[in-house]
Amino acid sequence: MMPDRPNRPAGDPALQVSPGTAHAPSINPAARRRPRPTLPVQDYVDGILRGDRGLLSRAITLVESTRPEHRRLAQDILDRCMPETGRSIRVGITGVPGVGKSTFIEALGTHLTRSGHRLAVLAIDPSSARSGGSILGDKTRMPELSRDPNAFIRPSPTGGSLGGVARSTRETMLLCEAAGFDVIFVETVGVGQSETTVASMVDFFLLLVLAGAGDELQGIKRGIMEMADAIAVNKADGPNRAAALEARRAYQSALRLFPPAESGWSPQVLTCSALTGEGIPEVWATIEAYRAQTQASGFFARKRREQVRLWMHQVIEERLRAHFFSHPAVRDALPTVEADVMAGRLAPTAAAERLLAAYEDRS
Numbered sequence: 580m581m582p583d584r585p586n587r588p589a590g591d592p593a594l595q596v597s598p599g600t601a602h603a604p605s606i607n608p609a610a611r612r613r614p615r616p617t618l619p620v621q622d623y624v625d626g627i628l629r630g631d632r633g634l635l636s637r638a639i640t641l642v643e644s645t646r647p648e649h650r651r652l653a654q655d656i657l658d659r660c661m662p663e664t665g666r667s668i669r670v671g672i673t674g675v676p677g678v679g680k681s682t683f684i685e686a687l688g689t690h691l692t693r694s695g696h697r698l699a700v701l702a703i704d705p706s707s708a709r710s711g712g713s714i715l716g717d718k719t720r721m722p723e724l725s726r727d728p729n730a731f732i733r734p735s736p737t738g739g740s741l742g743g744v745a746r747s748t749r750e751t752m753l754l755c756e757a758a759g760f761d762v763i764f765v766e767t768v769g770v771g772q773s774e775t776t777v778a779s780m781v782d783f784f785l786l787l788v789l790a791g792a793g794d795e796l797q798g799i800k801r802g803i804m805e806m807a808d809a810i811a812v813n814k815a816d817g818p819n820r821a822a823a824l825e826a827r828r829a830y831q832s833a834l835r836l837f838p839p840a841e842s843g844w845s846p847q848v849l850t851c852s853a854l855t856g857e858g859i860p861e862v863w864a865t866i867e868a869y870r871a872q873t874q875a876s877g878f879f880a881r882k883r884r885e886q887v888r889l890w891m892h893q894v895i896e897e898r899l900r901a902h903f904f905s906h907p908a909v910r911d912a913l914p915t916v917e918a919d920v921m922a923g924r925l926a927p928t929a930a931a932e933r934l935l936a937a938y939e940d941r942s
Contacts, residue, residue, distance in 0.1 A: 617641070617652060624659045627758045632731060635758045639733060642750045657750055660757035665883070667756045668870055671777040673767045673803070674787030679813045681720035683787060683853040684764060688721070690859050691762055692729040699755035700724065700764045702735035703748050703773050731760060745776045746897070749890060752780065778806045779886060782879065783866050786810045788830070790822035804830075805837055808846055809865050815850035815858065823850045842878045844869055908937040 615637070623641075626634025641653040674680045688698050700721070724730040733751060735744060752763050765781055767773040778784045786807040804810070810830050815823030830848045840846065847865050851858030873879040903909060916933055919925035925933075 617649075620652065620655045620659065623652075623656045627656070627660060627754060628663060630759050632758075635731070635754060636733075638754055639747075639751050642754065643747045653750065657753060660754060663757040664753045665756060667752075667761045667763045668783065668866065669752065669763045669765065669781040670866060671765050671767065671774075671781035671784045672787065673774050673777065673785075674813075675789065678787045678789050679853050680766060680787055683811075683813055683851070684766060685721040685724050686853040686856055686859050687862060688724045688730055688764065689727070690856070690863060692724075692727050696762050697729045697731075697760045698724070698727075698762045698764065699731045699733070699752075699758075699760040700766065701733050701748050701751055701755070703744055703765060703767045703777055731755065731758075745780070746894065749780050774803050774806065779889060782873075782882065783808045783869050785862070785866075787813050788826065789814060790819060790826035804833065808840075808842075808844060808869055809862070810834075810846065810848045811858075811862055812848070812850045813853055816852035816855050820850075842869075842873050842882070843876055844872055903938055906938050908940065909934055912937050 618634075618637075623634055623638045627638060638653065638656050641649045641656065644650065644653070672680065672684060674683075684700060688700065691698050719725075721732060725732055733755075735748075748765060752765070755763060763781075765777050767777045774784075784806050786803060786809070788810055790812055812823045812826045812830070827848050827850050834846050834848065849858060849861055849865060851862055853859065870879065873882070904913075912934060916925065916930045920927055920930045
């Protein structure tokens, strides 16, 4: 039998309901997530060079950051890692939606890691700048590779422009090379300008396609086909095998119409099945044959030198653009000038000259 509770008067404070607060503090303030403190530069460098994936990931996060102090730290890390970069083969992979790119990358990547290679999979997905999330580089799409100790998968950074995503991908690629990854895959969503961006940072560009019912070449931009060093017709298995072989012949005929590549390499068309693994070793053999031929001719090294020169110019253009639009005189004049252009009162060229004059006068 429970004891009787004492009767309390109506005004007893113990019977009052607390109104609470609109924004209650955390029960445990220590549980709040705090940003991880940065380390000395050499700690990152030493960790990367010994293949520490945790420190590699933290360094990549600095590379992707827009905070000035993070960018300075990332630049110092890159500068110290540069002597250990450049030893990988960089492969760009693009393809139409539904081509089975994730399954293909997992199949080819697993083939490589089982052969003793160390693979990094990076992504360029400009749609992540609009949606806030990446549809590429998602580890859930590559379960086997994500568990492989010889593979490293990094999703596309979210936010920012295609140029910003490309910058961080280039720098991430260098850090992965310094960490000992000898094969780098850079995948792209396969729309817009992202293919051109990927082609400007890789050694070999692979286009994945599907067999269709007589429309194999539909929806494939001529420019993308011209950039490709090889075309792989995926899903060439079961009842689809005959259609895949027909698609291969169609692409071979189309490639003959293009002018010879500067590399001296004749683009190959292959069939493969990422599901069964058939044709996957042949894809890698083609990439290795390309590397051997272009290294022997000197094109491989020339292309890389041209890529870093182009990268330098792109960085200069991005920095100048950012400095221009953040300039107080330009910020003040821009709304009025834009309104005049849209209303037809001012020609775009004259508007640009006016803004440039404002920038130069007060720089």
